[in-house]
Amino acid sequence: MSPLSSNLKTIAFRCSNVNKRSFSLGRIEMAFVGKSDRFNGVTVYSRDQNHVENFAENLQQSLEQWDAEKKRGVWFKVALEESDWIPVLAKNGFNYHHARDGYVMMYKWLPTHEASNIPPYAHTMLGVGAVVVNEKDDLLVVCERYNRITPWKLPGGYVEPGENFVDAAIREVYEETNIRTEFKSVLCLRHAHGGQFSCSDLYTVICLKPMTEDILKDDREIHDCKWMPIADFLAHPDIHELNKFFVQKFLDNRRDGVAIESKHGIHQLLKKPYTVYHASTQTSSKM
Amino acid sequence: MSPLSSNLKTIAFRCSNVNKRSFSLGRIEMAFVGKSDRFNGVTVYSRDQNHVENFAENLQQSLEQWDAEKKRGVWFKVALEESDWIPVLAKNGFNYHHARDGYVMMYKWLPTHEASNIPPYAHTMLGVGAVVVNEKDDLLVVCERYNRITPWKLPGGYVEPGENFVDAAIREVYEETNIRTEFKSVLCLRHAHGGQFSCSDLYTVICLKPMTEDILKDDREIHDCKWMPIADFLAHPDIHELNKFFVQKFLDNRRDGVAIESKHGIHQLLKKPYTVYHASTQTSSKM
Structure with missing residues (x-):
């Protein structure tokens, strides 16, 4: 991870814990903060986010940040209440992994030179x-x-x-x-x-x-x-x-x-x- | 099934095989035509539909028709390309059943006096x-x-x-x-x-x-x-x-x-x- 992206991550994390709008950090303030996993992936759960005013713009900035951080699998767990995120995720290259009562799990594999190693859901x-x-x-x-x-x-x-x-x-x-x-x-x-x-x-x-x-x-x-x-x-x-x-x-x-x-x-x-x-x-x- | 709803079904079926806009059948022309199953349910696959101009209105009319026909489980198989249907389905009481590469399956159980008998997806x-x-x-x-x-x-x-x-x-x-x-x-x-x-x-x-x-x-x-x-x-x-x-x-x-x-x-x-x-x-x- 580059020092820059590491800093971006720190700032993004801080922003998630305070009122995002009170800062003036340019593009960084809108990035989503997800949960990291041991495969160097990240998961954003829609229910854990504060009010999202412009989902498309936030997503765009988050993807750029995750790309810079060399993240691999990026996951969005989208609750029924935030289902209007789904068409935007689909347009940004996300696919469905699975769905259950109340949520859809979408994912995007970021590495361009490595095949996805995400296992399919229960079948x-x-x-x-x-x-x-x-x-x-x-x-x-x-x-x-x-x-x-x-x-x-x-x-x-x-x-x-x-x-x-x-x-x-x-x-x-x-x-x-x-x-x-x-x-x-x-x-x-x-x-x-x-x-x-x-x-x-x-x-x-x-x-x-x-x-x-x-x-x-x-x-x-x-x-x-x-x-x-x-x-x-x-x-x-x-x-x-x-x-x-x-x-x-x-x-x-x-x-x-x-x-x-x-x-x-x-x-x-x-x-x-x-x-x-x-x-x-x-x-x-x-x- | 009542004679009226049977007629509605016949008309709806006919409309699906010709240019819908050339008819002037009031509300009926916009209903979706799905595949029936042996449990008296119906499944609409987004990829099988012609161009849908106003999804919300079509859905409303279809739900009224299926209700009149005493349908039980109503299913929408929504491809990634039609993912903007999903927020509308969610607002109309549909929930997620499962998702796979390229589509989400959403469902709504219509009977009000009978518990849903839809089995959960593979787990x-x-x-x-x-x-x-x-x-x-x-x-x-x-x-x-x-x-x-x-x-x-x-x-x-x-x-x-x-x-x-x-x-x-x-x-x-x-x-x-x-x-x-x-x-x-x-x-x-x-x-x-x-x-x-x-x-x-x-x-x-x-x-x-x-x-x-x-x-x-x-x-x-x-x-x-x-x-x-x-x-x-x-x-x-x-x-x-x-x-x-x-x-x-x-x-x-x-x-x-x-x-x-x-x-x-x-x-x-x-x-x-x-x-x-x-x-x-x-x-x-x-x-």
Whole structure:
């Protein structure tokens, strides 16, 4: 960083902490002050800025300053309330990276002699299904209200943001059928591409042990729901082959004493919880 | 749908196929024509529209029409070139659903007596790591250029949009070390929350068999790279415990003859390829 740009940064930082208009620093006073990151990038969050009178001019001056400072990725997190910034950012070479409830994240890669190393945003939707088998070897099956292309399928649905697979499966089974369950093991993962919102789709099948028996179906999402003998499910001509594969795999794993187990931990450095899933041999009683 | 709104729809559709200005149909001529979906929603893609002279007025009339037609989710896919639509959509109660390279998807849920059933966009970043062990029981390890908090770790990186875990692992190992590999099995999945871009993070560890021996490291991303005896890796005081867990699990599974295998298929109805991962017992020679 040149001494000049370093000075510019210092002045800009000072300006952000006082009334910008009370200074007469020429062009510098209008530059945005963002948060720096370890990749030598900078992020401006629209909600953190004071009243911006002339966004286009401020942006122009900020870009010149960041260019002089040899910044790499420049990010603007634009809240719904400041959405009139977006066309100006677009005209200045910014592209969309991602958006969520209430904001759009736009970015511009400044280096001209280095390819962008910004990873794409999440592109995989997570779903879960549950194999819930009772002591009579009956399988819990549902028929969805809005998706009647298969007569019977495993209960399940989308994983919520921040939710674990297993918790999602237990929640979905309870919401759809009112059956309370406990985790036994992970059975399968199915990965496919070109799904909803042009995302890939990762569907995890979880084996759950039912703790209650009486079904009370969710009328909003579920057309019908019942306990079905596993043999009938496997022999049904109209049930999808992949759903049958999952249930057959449940029987195979029970026979062979093998399963995908889960293990919870706290990350050594990040101090955040994680869950690891891994194959293990098991006693058949635990299956 | 009422006969009136049905007529409006027909007229609007006709108008979209001719020069709108040549008609004098009062308010109806300016309504947008979107793509309907099976949830009784409608999507307008900005790139599919003819020149829009007064976006705010068109939007107002379209919303009234869709309301009369009892539409549920209304979506606008707004390309970078039409980003000046965004502030107007925001002022009319639209929120962001997601954004990707070149467009933002905004939506508004019209029913007032029914909660929105629109699922959130993808919120999980996918990564892969690779356990590559040669015939001498040496493990392929790397030290990253920009992330030096651990001395040695498994090679790996992000899964690209539309890519399978296994392909991503083989690609990353080749990019980082120039070692060519073949798939053996899936070893583990680690799921954690609150990661990059506030997404959850799913990291899959794949066992790969090395087909070449000579390392040529990628200078851009990798600081150092080598074959390391497994025993040294497990005994190293500064290597993360989770990385050691993965390698220990590799040894356990090899001893027990158990693995997570992959199976490719074509979906019966969607006619699209998928991959299923499931636990299996194996002969130890295959491990």
